[in-house]
Amino acid sequence: MKITVFLGAPGSGKGTQAKRLAESFGYRHLSTGDMLRLAISQKTPIGLKAKSYLDSGNLVPDFIMIELIRNTLSGFVDPVPKRILLDGFPRTLAQAEALDSQAETAVSLAVFFNVSEDILLKRLTGRRICSKCGASFHTIFMPFQASACAQHCKGEHLTQRTDDSEELAKHRLKVFSEQTAPLLEYYESRGRLARLDGSRSIGQVQADMVKIIDSDQK
Ligand code: AMP
Numbered sequence: 001m002k003i004t005v006f007l008g009a010p011g012s013g014k015g016t017q018a019k020r021l022a023e024s025f026g027y028r029h030l031s032t033g034d035m036l037r038l039a040i041s042q043k044t045p046i047g048l049k050a051k052s053y054l055d056s057g058n059l060v061p062d063f064i065m066i067e068l069i070r071n072t073l074s075g076f077v078d079p080v081p082k083r084i085l086l087d088g089f090p091r092t093l094a095q096a097e098a099l100d101s102q103a104e105t106a107v108s109l110a111v112f113f114n115v116s117e118d119i120l121l122k123r124l125t126g127r128r129i130c131s132k133c134g135a136s137f138h139t140i141f142m143p144f145q146a147s148a149c150a151q152h153c154k155g156e157h158l159t160q161r162t163d164d165s166e167e168l169a170k171h172r173l174k175v176f177s178e179q180t181a182p183l184l185e186y187y188e189s190r191g192r193l194a195r196l197d198g199s200r201s202i203g204q205v206q207a208d209m210v211k212i213i214d215s216d217q218k
Helices: 014-025 032-041 045-056 062-074 093-100 117-125 148-152 166-180 182-188 202-217
Strands: 002-008 028-031 083-087 107-114 127-130 136-138 193-197
Touching: 002 014, 002 182, 014 028, 014 083, 014 107, 014 202, 028 032, 032 045, 032 062, 032 083, 045 062, 062 093, 093 107, 093 182, 107 182, 107 202, 117 127, 117 166, 166 182, 182 193, 193 202
Parallel strands: 002 083, 002 107, 028 083, 107 193
Antiparallel strands: 127 136
8 A cells, every 4th residue: 555645734725636636546535624524424423523623623633533544544455445645634743653653554755735825815715615516616716607516506505614714714724834834844854755836726736746646656
């Protein structure tokens, strides 16, 4: 099992690129944010424990997250995916060390999506998601009017993530710089970090990401 992680602040585009990479390179994409939101909507024990943290823009405690990822990774059977892409995990040094502490889950490459704070804030507060088909849009950068979703779902299910309000978005960016940014040094000092400019268009970022992934596979 080869493990690649996408690192980046909320709104840096790692989720969008992770979906594209999963489609084109056959990665199994695991987004811990999506896993937690599903657990919350299904009111599972993990969902009930995690809800207040997501609602306040804070990180879910490490012991919950590490167990969630360990169970997910060890639960793959027949076929065990060859390539896993972690999107949103690790977010703390303890999480990074937990992955590296076992040979089969050690991270081979971390890709950092570098985006300035003012762009991140604009991206987060303008983000809209269709709760019916899952498509995601932006009030300025990616209007939904011209999309297939506009025809099928008619805009009746467009929602804003509660943690994308301006106040919570700012808080999540602070949490990123305090708790997750130290991971850049962690992976860099181990020769496993690649950086890309995440402020460019989705297509340009994708081209850079593909180059990085390609050279990692050689
Ligand atoms: P995301 O969709 O990646 O922006 O994650 C949404 C929220 O889920 C975060 O603000 C955290 O509350 C929680 N979360 C997701 N991944 C993690 C993680 N690896 N560690 C702690 N909390 C997480």
